[in-house]
Amino acid sequence: MSRKLQKFLPFLSLIILFVALSVASPYFLTANNLASVARQTAVFNTMALGMTIVIITGGIDLSVGSILGLAGLGGAMALEAGYPVVIGVLVGVLIGTGCGFLNGLLITRLGIPPFVVTLGTLGVYRGVALIVSNGLPVHKIPAGFSFIGEGNLLGIPVVLWMLVICAVAVHVILEHTRLGRYAFAIGSNRVAAIYAGIPVNFHITAVYAIGGALSGLAGMIEASRLMTGQPTAGQGYELQAIAAVVIGGGSLNGGEGSVVGTLIGAFIMGLLSNGADLLNISNYWQQVIIGSVIILAVTLDEIRKRRAA
Amino acid sequence: MPLLELTNIQKRFGGVTALRDGNLSVSAGEVHLLLGENGAGKSTLMKNVAGIVERDSGRMLWNGSEVFLRTPSQAAAMGIAMVNQESLLAPHLSVAENIFLGREDRTGPGRFGWVDRRVIASKARDLITQYGFPLDPESPVSRLSPAGRQMVEICRAIHHGSSLLIFDEPTSSLSDTETEQVFRIVRDLKARGMGIIYITHRMNELRAIGDAVTVLRDGETAHTGRLAEIGTDRLIQHMVGREVAQIYEREHLEPGEVLLEVRDLCVQRSNLQGISLTLRRGEITGMAGLIGAGRTELCRAIFGVDTPDSGEVMVQGKPARIRSPRDAVSAGIALVTEDRQISGLALRLPIGYNVTLANVERISRMGFLDLKEESRASSELGKRMSLKSSSPSQLAGTLSGGNQQKVVIAKWLFRQSSIFLFDEPTRGIDIGAKAEVFELMGELARNGAAILMVSSELTELQHVADRVVVMRQGRISGVLPRGCSQEQMMKLAVMEPTMTGSAA
Numbered sequence: 052m053s054r055k056l057q058k059f060l061p062f063l064s065l066i067i068l069f070v071a072l073s074v075a076s077p078y079f080l081t082a083n084n085l086a087s088v089a090r091q092t093a094v095f096n097t098m099a100l101g102m103t104i105v106i107i108t109g110g111i112d113l114s115v116g117s118i119l120g121l122a123g124l125g126g127a128m129a130l131e132a133g134y135p136v137v138i139g140v141l142v143g144v145l146i147g148t149g150c151g152f153l154n155g156l157l158i159t160r161l162g163i164p165p166f167v168v169t170l171g172t173l174g175v176y177r178g179v180a181l182i183v184s185n186g187l188p189v190h191k192i193p194a195g196f197s198f199i200g201e202g203n204l205l206g207i208p209v210v211l212w213m214l215v216i217c218a219v220a221v222h223v224i225l226e227h228t229r230l231g232r233y234a235f236a237i238g239s240n241r242v243a244a245i246y247a248g249i250p251v252n253f254h255i256t257a258v259y260a261i262g263g264a265l266s267g268l269a270g271m272i273e274a275s276r277l278m279t280g281q282p283t284a285g286q287g288y289e290l291q292a293i294a295a296v297v298i299g300g301g302s303l304n305g306g307e308g309s310v311v312g313t314l315i316g317a318f319i320m321g322l323l324s325n326g327a328d329l330l331n332i333s334n335y336w337q338q339v340i341i342g343s344v345i346i347l348a349v350t351l352d353e354i355r356k357r358r359a360a
Numbered sequence: 361m362p363l364l365e366l367t368n369i370q371k372r373f374g375g376v377t378a379l380r381d382g383n384l385s386v387s388a389g390e391v392h393l394l395l396g397e398n399g400a401g402k403s404t405l406m407k408n409v410a411g412i413v414e415r416d417s418g419r420m421l422w423n424g425s426e427v428f429l430r431t432p433s434q435a436a437a438m439g440i441a442m443v444n445q446e447s448l449l450a451p452h453l454s455v456a457e458n459i460f461l462g463r464e465d466r467t468g469p470g471r472f473g474w475v476d477r478r479v480i481a482s483k484a485r486d487l488i489t490q491y492g493f494p495l496d497p498e499s500p501v502s503r504l505s506p507a508g509r510q511m512v513e514i515c516r517a518i519h520h521g522s523s524l525l526i527f528d529e530p531t532s533s534l535s536d537t538e539t540e541q542v543f544r545i546v547r548d549l550k551a552r553g554m555g556i557i558y559i560t561h562r563m564n565e566l567r568a569i570g571d572a573v574t575v576l577r578d579g580e581t582a583h584t585g586r587l588a589e590i591g592t593d594r595l596i597q598h599m600v601g602r603e604v605a606q607i608y609e610r611e612h613l614e615p616g617e618v619l620l621e622v623r624d625l626c627v628q629r630s631n632l633q634g635i636s637l638t639l640r641r642g643e644i645t646g647m648a649g650l651i652g653a654g655r656t657e658l659c660r661a662i663f664g665v666d667t668p669d670s671g672e673v674m675v676q677g678k679p680a681r682i683r684s685p686r687d688a689v690s691a692g693i694a695l696v697t698e699d700r701q702i703s704g705l706a707l708r709l710p711i712g713y714n715v716t717l718a719n720v721e722r723i724s725r726m727g728f729l730d731l732k733e734e735s736r737a738s739s740e741l742g743k744r745m746s747l748k749s750s751s752p753s754q755l756a757g758t759l760s761g762g763n764q765q766k767v768v769i770a771k772w773l774f775r776q777s778s779i780f781l782f783d784e785p786t787r788g789i790d791i792g793a794k795a796e797v798f799e800l801m802g803e804l805a806r807n808g809a810a811i812l813m814v815s816s817e818l819t820e821l822q823h824v825a826d827r828v829v830v831m832r833q834g835r836i837s838g839v840l841p842r843g844c845s846q847e848q849m850m851k852l853a854v855m856e857p858t859m860t861g862s863a864a
Contacts, residue, residue, distance in 0.1 A: 227728045229720045236717055239706035246663075246703050247718035247771065248689030306708045 060351055061299055061315045068322050076329040084325070086208050090200065090276065092321030093210035094119075096314065097269040098288060099295035100221045101151075101262030103313045106296050107225070108258050109238035109305025110165035114154060115266040115292055117176035119285030122147040123270030124180050127189040127280020136196050143271040144264050150176055151263015155256030165259075173289070180282035189280035200275030210272055217265060222310040224261075234258055238305025294341075295320060298348040319344065361424050362387045363555040364409065364440075364524055369418035371404050378404040380579040382418065384557070388523065391546060391556045391569055393587065395599055396576035397790030399760060402559050405576065406526050409557070410442040411435035441517035442526040449509055451502035455495050456484035459515045487519050491548065494541075507538030514545060524555045529788075531562060535651030536816075543569050561790065563592055564819065575599055600791045608795075608823035610802040612842065615826065616641030618677065619810035620693070620779045622662060625671030630657035631834040635671070639779060639810035644801060646825025647814040648849045654834040655814045656698060659781045663695040664688040675779070689718055691779075694772035696765075698784035698814075704768040707757030711749055712738040714756045714767050718775040741770040745800060762793020769800055780804060782813045786820065798824050818846040 072079040098115050105112045126143030130136065150172070157168045202209045225231035233254045236244040245251050269288075274280050297303065298319060299312025320341055327337040362385040369382035379401040386392040396402045407413035409420070411429035420427055422438060429435045432442075449458045460480050484497035493511045495504075501512060510530050517525055527546070531539040546569055550556055558569065566573070566587065574584040575598040582598040583590070620639040626632060632654050639645055649655050660666045662673060664682040673680050675691045682688050688695070697703045705714055715738040716723055723730045723737070738752040745766045749759060756767055765785065772780065782801065786794040801824070805811055815821050821828050828840045830852035838852040 223728075227731070229724055229727070229729065232713065232716075232720055232729060235709055235713065236706050239708045240703075242703040243706055243717070246665075246685050246695060246697065248686040249717070250686060306706065 060355075061312060061319065061348065064348075065315050065319050065322070068319060068326070072322060072326045072329070076326070078329055079326070084329070086203075088318075088321050088325045089208050089211045089214075091325070092317055093208075093214050094269045094273050094276075095288060095291045095295060095320070096214050096317045097217055097272065098266050098292040099313045099317050100217055100310065101265035102289075102292040103296050103299075103301060103308050103310060104221065104225065104231070104234055104258050105165075105262045106293070106301045106303060107238045107305060107308045108234045108255055109241065110158070110255065110258070111169065111293065111303065112151070112154060112259060112262050112266075113166065113169040113289050114150065114172040114176055115262065115269075116285035116288040117173045117180070118147050118150045118263055118266040119270040119273060119288060120282055121150065121176045121180040121183075121270070122267035123274040123284050124184055124189060124280040124282050126267075126271045127192055127274050128183075130192045130196055131189050131280075136193070136199075139196065140199070140268070140271045143274070144267040147267015147270060148260050148264040151266070152256060152260040154263065155259035158259065159252035159255050177282075177286075184280070184282040186282060188282070190278075192274075192278055192280070196275050197278055198275075200272055200277075213268070213272070217268070218310050218314060221261075221265075225310060230254060230257060235306055238307075240306075291317075291320065294345050298345060300352055316348070319348075362421075363423065365419075365421040366405065366409070367419045367421075369405060369408055369420070370416045371401075371408065371413060372416055377579055379408075379415075381581055382408075382576065382579070383581040383584060384574045385584075386524070386555045386557055386572070388555050389550055389553045390571045391550055391558055393566055393570040393573040394557055394559045394576070395566075395573060395595060396582075397599055397792055399790075400576040400599070401579040402576055403528070404579075406442065406528065406557065406559065409435070409524075410440060410526060436522075439521065439523040440526070441522040441524070442528065443510070443513045443517050443530060444528060449501045449512060452500060454481070454498050454500055455488075455504070455512050455515075456481045456497035458501050458512050459484050459487065459497075459519060461516075484515070487515055491515070491518075491545065493545070505538065507534050507541055510534065510538075510542060511545070518549070518554075522554070524557070525549060526557045526559075528559045529561060530558075531560065531565065537650070539565065561788070562817075563596065564817070566592065566595070577601060596791060600795075608798060608820070610798060610824060611806075612826055613642040613805060615643035616808065619675065620662070621672075621674040621677075623672040623674070625658075625661060625673070626669050627657065627661050627666050628669050630654060630661070630666055632657055632661060632668075633834045635836055637812075637829065637836070639812055641778075641808050641810055642805050643826045644805055644811045644813055644824060646821035646828040647812060647831060648816075648818065648821055648828055649814075649831035649853050651816065653831040653853065655831050656783055657834075658831070659695055659697075659783050659812070659814060662688070662781060663693060689775065689777070692777050693779045694718075694775065694777035694781065696768050696772065696780065696782045696785055698787055700764055700768050705756045705764055708755060710753045711742070711747075711756050711759070711767055712752035715741060715752070715770045715774050718771050722774065737774060738770065741773055742766075745770060746796060760789075760793075762789035762796070765789055765793065765797060766800075769797070773804075778809050780809055780811045782811065784814055784816060786815070786817065794820075818849055821849065822846060 078084055098119065102112060102115065122143040125146040126139045129142040130139040154169055154172055157163065158165050199209055204212055233249050236249060237251055237254065241251065270285065273284050295317035296308055296313050298316030299309065301308030301312065323341055323344060324337055327340065365385040367383055369379055371379040382401060382405040384392065394402050404413060408415045411432045411434050414430060450461060457480060481497045488495050488497060495508060495511055501509060530542050534542065546556060570587045573587045573595065575582045575595060577599060618638045618640050622635055622637040625635040635658055647655050661668050664684045664687050667683060673682055680691045682691060701707060712734050716734050723734045735752045742749060747766045748763050756764060759767065785797050801811055813825060826842050828844060828849060829836055830838050830840065830849055832853055840848055
């Protein structure tokens with residue numbers, strides 16, 4: 052296999068999967084189904100975008116699922132209290148940002164590995180959501196809020212618009228701004244970054260805050276789709292987000308990853324799950340398939356990197 | 361009959377010929393030096409001997425009969441072992457456990473995956489005392505000095521009766537006393553009748569140890585013969601294909617204003633005591649001293665990595681508050697560290713990213729990066745430094761040591777730093793690249809930079825530096841003018857400092 056082909060392998064797999072599903076199921080290539088894939092994957096996709104930057108710095112954020120839950124809950128409570136939709140969404144995003152910021156502070160100020168810090172805050176944020184809500188979902192949300200999760204704009208799901216905007220923004224940050232450049236540098240060689248005079252702690256904190264903001268937004272999308280603020284929402288989503296980044300070529304050692312790769316990774320997982328539903332493959336098997344795809348994708352990517360070295 | 365005889369060994373990797381004509385023969389009880397620049401084919405030739413790489417053509421005779429080795433274990437079974445240059449040890453395991461790592465089964469009770477620490481430790485102790493290594497078999501490898509690790513590597517290699525040992529630059533990260541220890545071991549092994557192939561970059565250690573020598577250049581055997589019959593200058597000429605004098609050539613200038621002044625600097629943690637030093641425009645200040653004398657620590661303190669307990673740093677006559685590398689970089693100070701892969705370069709990122717790393721502001725336009733400018737600037741710097749690379753998007757990790765060093769220097773050029781601290785700038789790079797690094801340092805000085813060059817290569821200091829500051833046990837023990845002898849430097853590096861003359 053040529054190197055070029057290997058580099059585009061994730062993209063190629065996505066296309067092949069798409070074509071195969073179109074052939075295998077008459078329902079796949081319908082506007083309804085595709086819109087539902089977009090809606091289903093929007094939550095993971097949004098989270099995975101933030102996770103991409105975090106992973107590029109050589110970090111990890113295990114708390115994004117809990118952030119999603121807490122932010123969705125907080126936003127829903129604001130809506131319940133009668134604030135307009137825009138404010139509600141803003142509240143969710145700000146709660147997410149705050150949680151991410153706190154992760155960043157703990158990581159940089161205490162010097163504890165991100166894995167450990169976010170493993171801790173995974174429990175803390177979830178616990179706070181349960182305490183605040185008393186474990187009960189928030190239901191009394193104005194009907195207009197469903198527009199985010201279920202509505203269309205110019206015939207295209209609103210969530211897809213939001214995803215595109217976020218993806219472009221994160222791509223621009225990564226490839227065209229100082230923050231992105233520093234994220235790559237920190238992930239590739241932290242000591243060299245410090246020695247080059249880069250304010251490393253500041254940028255690490257910023258990266259977790261951005262990741263938190265995107266998880267907060269994902270929380271509002273989830274809340275809008277369910278029309279509830281669930282304190283338990285988002286459990287286990289962190290693994291989906293990490294999987295998307297990794298399938299898309301991100302390296303858990305840091306210094307590698309891209310928005311396009313992550314989106315491809317997330318859509319591969321979304322299509323697999325959608326295809327399995329359409330083809331009546333049981334939920335149990337879906338887990339086996341997706342798990343295997345993660346291992347396969349990373350293996351192929353490793354082989355490519357080893358050859359390139 | 362020689363123990364090992366290689367004739368006309370050839371090896372190609374894809375389209376690249378790594379070895380065109382490798383010849384070498386080593387007898388029992390002989391130390392055969394293998395010299396050559398990086399990429400000359402030394403490693404390929406030795407990997408062929410150690411069964412790591414298969415040759416395309418040529419002959420390898422082992423005790424007179426032709427052999428073809430396909431795996432390292434085949435080589436080991438025949439009695440050929442290689443001592444690795446970079447420590448491949450498990451730091452958390454003990455010396456004994458490392459010596460027998462992967463071969464626990466041979467220690468007897470190690471069957472069924474059971475490892476008896478006491479048995480391993482006593483076996484290791486036997487081996488260690490037999491060769492007189494100053495090692496404690498039960499101490500973890502992480503506590504050992506680089507020389508200690510090297511000894512563990514040697515133990516690993518010899519513990520099952522090898523008759524040929526290959527050393528790949530064993531002393532490249534060792535101090536002089538540690539180097540002497542390794543030499544003693546090599547001589548001892550030689551006296552026991554082992555054949556030894558010894559790869560080195562350090563020209564000043566050849567005579568202390570070698571019997572015969574082979575020089576490779578561009579994959580061909582440039583010279584092979586007895587060491588006593590050839591001068592060092594001729595050897596270098598064989599290695600680089602040019603005259604020795606040209607390597608260090610540089611015009612010395614009248615030094616200008618003081619750019620950096622260090623006054624009475626003390627750092628308890630790294631045992632720096634009362635360091636005073638000035639660096640002037642246009643001047644290359646050499647710094648000699650033994651490993652552990654505090655030279656690296658001084659660079660770290662000036663650069664804000666370690667915070668001084670007392671003392672002052674003045675930049676261009678004004679007191680500078682340097683609390684972090686960031687402050688130092690803003691003050692125009694650049695540090696080229698001795699371990700560029702650990703603290704100098706982001707290996708998995710493109711050259712261009714590395715060049716602009718310390719000055720991304722310079723390619724920022726209203727918050728966005730001007731990637732065209734980055735590519736243009738790094739190409740231009742690359743050209744100026746004769747960097748051998750395909751494009752600014754090539755990953756830094758794929759460059760040779762000398763070219764990686766050039767990228768590190770390019771980073772500070774792009775930052776427009778004016779005070780350069782070079783810590784062992786030529787470590788691990790070949791002579792051709794060394795000459796280019798010196799040329800660059802000369803150019804920097806000409807353009808008004810102040811340069812501190814820490815080096816353990818006294819020859820370098822002697823030829824390149826305008827004056828040499830010598831450190832000993834955390835203090836400055838003396839300052840020598842240009843043209844001082846290596847003996848003078850060594851004397852100051854080793855002897856008790858005098859009461860006077862500690863200011864540099």
